[in-house]
Amino acid sequence: MSDEKPRASNPLINKRKLEARRKFLRSVVLGAAVLGISSVGYIPVARAWNVRMRPPGALEEPDFLSSCIKCGQCVQVCPVAAIKLDDLDQGFGVGVPYIDSRTQACDFSCDAVQCILACPTGALVYKKPTFMPTRSEMVLPAPPILLAKEKSPEPTLNLKERSGLAVLVRPEKCLARQGKGIKGAARGQSFEGTMRFMEVDRWKPIPLRDHPYDLELCDLCVRTCPIKNAISMEIVKENGVEIHSPVVHEACVGCGVCEMVCPPDLAAIVVEARKGWSV
Amino acid sequence: MNKYLESVRVMLGGDPRKPGPVDYTEEAKTIHFYKKSEKHDFDALKLEARAHQKKKYWLKRRWIALLSINLLFTVSFWFDIQILEGALTASRMLGFHLIDLNSALQVMLAHKHIIVNLLIGTGTVFVLWLALGGRTFCSWVCPYHFLAENAERLHVYLVEKKKISDHAFHRGVRTVFWVLFAGMAWVTGYTVFETISPTGIVSRALIYGPGLALGWVTLLLLFEIFYSRRAWCRYVCPIGLTYGIVGVFSPLHVTYKLANCHHEGECRKVCEVPHVLECVIKGRAPSAQLDIGADCTRCGMCIDVCPSGALSFEIKGLRKIM
Ligand code: SF4
Ligand code: SF4
Ligand code: SF4
Ligand code: SF4
Numbered sequence: 001m002s003d004e005k006p007r008a009s010n011p012l013i014n015k016r017k018l019e020a021r022r023k024f025l026r027s028v029v030l031g032a033a034v035l036g037i038s039s040v041g042y043i044p045v046a047r048a049w050n051v052r053m054r055p056p057g058a059l060e061e062p063d064f065l066s067s068c069i070k071c072g073q074c075v076q077v078c079p080v081a082a083i084k085l086d087d088l089d090q091g092f093g094v095g096v097p098y099i100d101s102r103t104q105a106c107d108f109s110c111d112a113v114q115c116i117l118a119c120p121t122g123a124l125v126y127k128k129p130t131f132m133p134t135r136s137e138m139v140l141p142a143p144p145i146l147l148a149k150e151k152s153p154e155p156t157l158n159l160k161e162r163s164g165l166a167v168l169v170r171p172e173k174c175l176a177r178q179g180k181g182i183k184g185a186a187r188g189q190s191f192e193g194t195m196r197f198m199e200v201d202r203w204k205p206i207p208l209r210d211h212p213y214d215l216e217l218c219d220l221c222v223r224t225c226p227i228k229n230a231i232s233m234e235i236v237k238e239n240g241v242e243i244h245s246p247v248v249h250e251a252c253v254g255c256g257v258c259e260m261v262c263p264p265d266l267a268a269i270v271v272e273a274r275k276g277w278s279v
Numbered sequence: 280m281n282k283y284l285e286s287v288r289v290m291l292g293g294d295p296r297k298p299g300p301v302d303y304t305e306e307a308k309t310i311h312f313y314k315k316s317e318k319h320d321f322d323a324l325k326l327e328a329r330a331h332q333k334k335k336y337w338l339k340r341r342w343i344a345l346l347s348i349n350l351l352f353t354v355s356f357w358f359d360i361q362i363l364e365g366a367l368t369a370s371r372m373l374g375f376h377l378i379d380l381n382s383a384l385q386v387m388l389a390h391k392h393i394i395v396n397l398l399i400g401t402g403t404v405f406v407l408w409l410a411l412g413g414r415t416f417c418s419w420v421c422p423y424h425f426l427a428e429n430a431e432r433l434h435v436y437l438v439e440k441k442k443i444s445d446h447a448f449h450r451g452v453r454t455v456f457w458v459l460f461a462g463m464a465w466v467t468g469y470t471v472f473e474t475i476s477p478t479g480i481v482s483r484a485l486i487y488g489p490g491l492a493l494g495w496v497t498l499l500l501l502f503e504i505f506y507s508r509r510a511w512c513r514y515v516c517p518i519g520l521t522y523g524i525v526g527v528f529s530p531l532h533v534t535y536k537l538a539n540c541h542h543e544g545e546c547r548k549v550c551e552v553p554h555v556l557e558c559v560i561k562g563r564a565p566s567a568q569l570d571i572g573a574d575c576t577r578c579g580m581c582i583d584v585c586p587s588g589a590l591s592f593e594i595k596g597l598r599k600i601m
Contacts, residue, residue: 026448038460070366095483
């Protein structure tokens, strides 16, 4: 009864109060829901379920994710379209650039690491600020020489650190180690990737399939590597037998060209993102 | 009460205050007095005014502007013409850096380090939106606004047909979100808000192609169509609030003229942020002419629907521009 009275005397106020309370509760639920959903983005990051290869000059991963404003200006300047933007399954990495070397590697066709130049936030940099953590194994021993510019007054690429390291992860697949050669397109006729060949065109990358090979012994990774002294074909001893094998050196910047051109269906040589040099 | 403080208070979620007796100017009092005694034939007036109205004048202009800006990004990339490069979060227009204020803020908080380009780009945008009226960004540029605006039409239609009912939230949650997103960026070191920001997602999808992230945008739109009118822009989006604060002192305003108003409330029905239009309620306007508050997105919808020309765009210090 006592409950009924105010409602009868002033139904409007009570209704308003009720609505206000509902509104408040709804708002709390909304808040919790939005926060919950946005935190889900942490899972892929924490699990690192995809160790992505970032464009050259990228800061170390946590710094990179926090500083990249997700604008894609790096994507726009790349002449070989190596850079892509990530999707929502990467959580906080949505909209952040990455490179899938096997599909399209960075071959430094731009000559000057244009992506770093384009980045407005310093997520990609020529030189890290001193207080930014850097793993020593990422630092290049000397300024990398871009073979395409070897004869120009400034032959180096303005890069201080590697973005990863080429590793012969499937030696059993390597054609050279099997003593085999390669005839025709490195990755077959359906492969869409492009690359710059100095002897074809200084400024225009062409499809890899338009540049066939005819080699007695495969050495594509060595032949196409854009960096001087990053990789070489050597004779190694295995089980007492001398075989040819590509060997990666400390000058490797991790551009991914070797991984892109490697002919077997699963590349013998792969660039491991964010891996440093260790002896 | 100071009108700037009041407009910020309302933007942050406060309920608009009814002006007290002392707040009214003599002129306003006189107009209110005459309005009480006058008996208008509203319907006749409305029809008469409608006949002379320019239909969707600002709507058309706004949509053309919004679509051109967003498509300029797309064609710049696809045809490599380098007019407007990047996306809405950060771009370069003919070489000039433009960086979205809220995205820049998130990055600065998460990264705790600011580089010169970022500062320059933010400065350009700050000045631009200070001049144009901060939240003008929302209705004239944001691609999500365009989608949400059309979802809103559907929502209003469904409510009218009594198929669904609208659920309002407390507007103060947007302020809470703003603080939380800023806090999360600082604490976690990730730009958490950017992960779910439909503005960035739609902008990137238009330029770099669609992806899974559009699924999230679709969910938001469905929520707005079936549950709560314009929920994201009204109650969540910190971008709107950031730009709203920038626009507090902006010279471009929607201005209200009490004498012309018939108090039909058409404007409040179409407004994304109807709390800024409380002054059009009969007896509320404390002066004969006043500027609409900071949360206004300057979309011009109210101007388009007002049958009596009581609302118009105005630049402080200049004559009425429309
Ligand atoms: S450095 Fe590599 S990824 Fe960057 S723009 Fe040049 S070619 Fe593209
Ligand atoms: S240009 Fe820089 S900020 Fe923009 S997407 Fe690339 S890395 Fe991120
Ligand atoms: S390109 Fe591949 S298969 Fe050929 S030598 Fe190099 S690692 Fe071996
Ligand atoms: S070895 Fe491979 S990853 Fe390293 S620089 Fe050469 S092509 Fe690039």
